[in-house]
Amino acid sequence: MMHHTRRMAVGGPVPARGVRxxxxxxxLVLGFGCxxxxxxxxxxxxxxxGRPSAQLTxxxxxxxxxxxxxxxxxxxxxxxxxxxxxxxxxQSRHAKVPCTGCHxxxxxxxxxxxxxxxxxxxxxxxxxxxxxxxxxxxxxxxKDADVxxxxxxxxxxxxxxxxxxxSRVQPLHLAKICMExxxxxxxxARHPEMPSVLVIRAYGDSVHGQAVTKKGLSVAPxxxxxxxxxxxxxxxxxxxxxxxxxxxxxxxxxxxxxxxDYRQSIHAEALARGVKEAPxxxxxxxxxxxxxxxxxxxxxxxxxxxxxxxSCHAAERIVRAYGLATKRGETYADSFHGIASKFxxxxxxxxxxxxxxxxxxxxxxxxxxxxxxxxxxxCGKCHPGAGAMFAEGRVHIEKTxxxxxxxxxxxxxxxxxxxxxxxxxxxxxxxxVYGYRRRRRQARPNRGGRG
Amino acid sequence: xxxxxxxxxxxxxxxxxxxxxxxxxxxxxxxxxxTGFSLLFHDVWIGRWLLxxxxxxxxxxxxxxxxxxxxxxxxxxxxxxxxxxxxxHGQFMHMRPCVQDVRDLLQMVRVNxxxxxxxxxxxxxxxxxxxxxxxxxxxxxxMVLSGLALWFATEAMAVMPKWMFDLLAVLHGxxxxxxxxxxxxxxxxxxxxxxxxxxxxxxxxxxxISPSDLKARHRAEYERLRRAGSIDAVE
Numbered sequence: 001m002m003h004h005t006r007r008m009a010v011g012g013p014v015p016a017r018g019v020r021x022x023x024x025x026x027x028l029v030l031g032f033g034c035x036x037x038x039x040x041x042x043x044x045x046x047x048x049x050g051r052p053s054a055q056l057t058x059x060x061x062x063x064x065x066x067x068x069x070x071x072x073x074x075x076x077x078x079x080x081x082x083x084x085x086x087x088x089x090x091q092s093r094h095a096k097v098p099c100t101g102c103h104x105x106x107x108x109x110x111x112x113x114x115x116x117x118x119x120x121x122x123x124x125x126x127x128x129x130x131x132x133x134x135x136x137x138x139x140x141x142x143k144d145a146d147v148x149x150x151x152x153x154x155x156x157x158x159x160x161x162x163x164x165x166x167s168r169v170q171p172l173h174l175a176k177i178c179m180e181x182x183x184x185x186x187x188x189a190r191h192p193e194m195p196s197v198l199v200i201r202a203y204g205d206s207v208h209g210q211a212v213t214k215k216g217l218s219v220a221p222x223x224x225x226x227x228x229x230x231x232x233x234x235x236x237x238x239x240x241x242x243x244x245x246x247x248x249x250x251x252x253x254x255x256x257x258x259x260x261d262y263r264q265s266i267h268a269e270a271l272a273r274g275v276k277e278a279p280x281x282x283x284x285x286x287x288x289x290x291x292x293x294x295x296x297x298x299x300x301x302x303x304x305x306x307x308x309x310x311s312c313h314a315a316e317r318i319v320r321a322y323g324l325a326t327k328r329g330e331t332y333a334d335s336f337h338g339i340a341s342k343f344x345x346x347x348x349x350x351x352x353x354x355x356x357x358x359x360x361x362x363x364x365x366x367x368x369x370x371x372x373x374x375x376x377x378x379c380g381k382c383h384p385g386a387g388a389m390f391a392e393g394r395v396h397i398e399k400t401x402x403x404x405x406x407x408x409x410x411x412x413x414x415x416x417x418x419x420x421x422x423x424x425x426x427x428x429x430x431x432x433v434y435g436y437r438r439r440r441r442q443a444r445p446n447r448g449g450r451g
Numbered sequence: 452x453x454x455x456x457x458x459x460x461x462x463x464x465x466x467x468x469x470x471x472x473x474x475x476x477x478x479x480x481x482x483x484x485x486t487g488f489s490l491l492f493h494d495v496w497i498g499r500w501l502l503x504x505x506x507x508x509x510x511x512x513x514x515x516x517x518x519x520x521x522x523x524x525x526x527x528x529x530x531x532x533x534x535x536x537x538x539x540h541g542q543f544m545h546m547r548p549c550v551q552d553v554r555d556l557l558q559m560v561r562v563n564x565x566x567x568x569x570x571x572x573x574x575x576x577x578x579x580x581x582x583x584x585x586x587x588x589x590x591x592x593x594m595v596l597s598g599l600a601l602w603f604a605t606e607a608m609a610v611m612p613k614w615m616f617d618l619l620a621v622l623h624g625x626x627x628x629x630x631x632x633x634x635x636x637x638x639x640x641x642x643x644x645x646x647x648x649x650x651x652x653x654x655x656x657x658x659x660i661s662p663s664d665l666k667a668r669h670r671a672e673y674e675r676l677r678r679a680g681s682i683d684a685v686e
Contacts, residue, residue, distance in 0.1 A: 333494070334494075336604075336620070339490060339493050339508060340508045342493070343493070343502055343507050343508040344507045344508065344509075345507070345508055345509060348508075379608065382605075383604065383605040383608050384605060385605045385606050385607075385608045385609030386605070386608040386609065387608070387609055389608075389609070389610070389611065389612055390608040390609070390611070390612060390613050390616075391612075391613065392612035392613060392614065393612045393613025393614030393615070393616070393617060394613070394614075395613065399617070399621075404614060404617060406614050406615070406617070406618040407614070407617050407618050407621050410618055410621050410622050410625065411621060411625070414622075414625035414626075414628070414629070417629065418625070418628055418629060418632065421629065421632055421633075422632060422636065425632065425636050425637050425640075426636075428560075429640055431560055431563045431564065432563055432645065432646075433646065434563060434564070435562060435563025435564065435565070436563075436646040436647075438563075438565055
């Protein structure tokens with residue numbers, strides 16, 4: 001914005017000279033007027049940002065910075081090159097931006113030994129505002145030297161548009177840029193509030209990370225896809241897209257159909273009510289470790305589902321606090337489905353096979369797949385014979401006298417029957433062995449006179 | 452006390468057919484018990500180890516059902532044997548329980564406790580053997596019927612309520628423990644550890660019994676055979 005103004009100021013008289021039909025006087029007045037207006041405006045704007053009113057051309061800068069030998073050394077530091085490769089600049093997104101567009105505050109040449117940070121805000125105001133309120137921006141305000149500023153992520157003279165394959169923040173290699181700091185244990189050691197390096201690195205193996213690196217999907221979420229970009233905030237900030245309250249919306253940005261299903265669920269309802277244990281997407285799927293259900297390591301792989309659901313539904317504290325049904329995990333684990341699933345049959349029914357997953361509802365809800373009226377259809381998915389008749393009887397409940405009198409009776413009967421049987425067998429054996437020993441003693445009466 | 456292996460030609464007790472039936476019954480039941488217990492005890496190390504050995508739940512199921520088919524086939528052959536063959540029918544008639552068995556049991560207990568009573572004169576099958584036969588027959592029938600319902604779960608679900616299915620599953624598991632006790636606590640004692648036969652009653656392999664053992668253990672049968680002139684008298 002600024003540099004355009006300056007150019008117009010210099011070019012002020014040019015259009016005046018080109019007006020042939022007007023009288024000389026008129027042309028002079030017009031020309032001088034334009035010159036005056038543009039010059040004054042230019043000076044005013046220039047002064048407002050502390051710029052030199054005198055135009056510095058790139059050529060002037062390169063007179064020194066075009067020299068390969070130009071270096072600068074702070075006391076106690078190694079000399080840094082101050083050479084600027086013009087070719088890099090001309091290929092960058094900022095090819096048309098003059099040096100002074102970013103490097104402001106130069107009032108004379110040679111300029112001060114240290115200039116301020118190259119400035120982006122004058123053109124990129126929206127981003128700068130968002131950044132200032134981000135966790136990074138707040139760190140910068142506290143003069144934290146580890147915090148990334150614009151060029152740390154976007155690059156400097158080689159800056160490219162985000163969508164260009166050469167851009168550092170292009171989705172396909174953005175994660176690497178974030179990991180330059182977030183997977184650097186020296187930096188995380190200085191900042192205990194930063195997430196663990198292991199958590200960060202796990203992303204690379206996740207279904208999202210693999211979609212980016214293996215499949216080259218630029219639409220797959222990389223760090224910024226979930227965490228936000230310039231306005232990035234930690235998860236405990238209510239404004240963060242990865243805050244518990246916002247996770248579903250964030251994931252739903254891509255997984256829209258699933259978000260619609262999830263909103264129907266008892267989990268979403270509980271989350272909205274403020275139940276702090278109610279699972280949102282990440283509660284079941286994991287965060288950086290997220291894997292496709294087809295991946296055996298996934299928390300939502302068929303074999304792992306009981307454990308994942310059980311982490312709440314078999315947790316005594318949660319079960320008691322929210323009045324959830326008890327012994328669901330154990331009774332499932334002891335069922336044919338549970339055993340088959342545990343010992344490696346991926347087709348065996350797990351929690352989700354019957355209860356549904358994203359849209360899970362309690363059995364008391366007529367919409368639920370495990371509502372009594374829907375059981376024949378739900379069981380019928382695998383057992384086509386299961387009719388209304390089959391729904392008579394409750395599924396994986398704690399078998400008590402009241403809940404399952406038949407099973408309770410059979411169990412009680414066998415406990416007594418087996419016990420009685422053992423007593424009878426052992427008693428009979430004892431009698432028989434006693435009789436045998438007795439007869440043997442009588443057959444040899446002279447032996448030692450025992451008994 | 453009769454001495455085993457005494458002089459005199461041995462008598463045939465079990466035909467080859469009967470011994471093959473017993474061997475197949477034994478093999479299939481053993482396999483059924485092992486593969487069944489690996490499911491029943493899936494949450495302890497022995498069950499997990501057995502399951503691994505059997506190739507997971509799938510392999511286990513395959514072996515279990517294979518052995519069940521053998522068991523059912525043996526049972527079917529046995530039914531044909533006792534219904535349609537003269538020898539089989541005769542054996543079955545000997546196997547029928549009667550009031551005398553109860554009297555024999557009580558009398559035997561009194562003998563063992565040292566009361567001055569005569570040892571009962573057992574016929575071809577004594578009360579222990581009849582108990583063994585009928586207990587296993589009833590338990591086996593229970594297992595076959597409940598097992599078939601569990602095997603053909605989808606078909607069974609069409610005709611029975613869930614609670615019935617659950618009941619059969621529990622029944623199948625508990626009854627297997629009864630069978631285990633019947634075989635490992637009772638039958639193995641009866642044919643191996645019992646002082647009269649220790650270390651083993653060989654007749655299940657050889658099919659034969661010595662006349663002196665026959666006289667000692669099945670005196671009624673011995674007398675009958677002797678009167679018919681089939682065997683010579685022994686001391």
